[in-house]
Amino acid sequence: MSDQKTEAKYESIVLRVLWMIVFVLVWQVAQFILGAVVLVQLIYRLIYGAPSASLMNFGDSLSQFLAQIGRFGSFHSDQKPWPFADWPAPRTPEGEAPHTVAPAPHPARDEEPKL
Numbered sequence: 001m002s003d004q005k006t007e008a009k010y011e012s013i014v015l016r017v018l019w020m021i022v023f024v025l026v027w028q029v030a031q032f033i034l035g036a037v038v039l040v041q042l043i044y045r046l047i048y049g050a051p052s053a054s055l056m057n058f059g060d061s062l063s064q065f066l067a068q069i070g071r072f073g074s075f076h077s078d079q080k081p082w083p084f085a086d087w088p089a090p091r092t093p094e095g096e097a098p099h100t101v102a103p104a105p106h107p108a109r110d111e112e113p114k115l
Contacts, residue, residue, distance in 0.1 A: 019080060023069045030069075034062050044099070053098035057090035064088035 041055045065088055068081035079085055 020073050023073060023081065027066060027069050030062060030066055034059065034066065037062065045096075048099045050099035051096055053100070056093050056098055060090040060093075061088045064091075 037055055037059045041051055041059065044052045044055065065082055068077070068079075068085070068088065071077040072080055082088075
């Protein structure tokens, strides 16, 4: 009976190590993407005077995803990150207000086009 428990524990840790290796590789790719988001956000901020809301939200979600990988890899959590869990929802920004673009005016729908 004890051998079955030990064998199950060994299989469990081997499987976790394999997942940790996969997530370390995913971490490397996600880290590069986050660096690119930071650079693009900086350029956007310099051009428009305020950060992009969509880049803010994606950057926050991606950083939370990296934190999930860190918690899983350090045995702080047994829950595997995305795609095994939901993608993290972005939090409310604590820094600058994002750049907003006014909606484009729409022509009246019942008018005939002018030639």
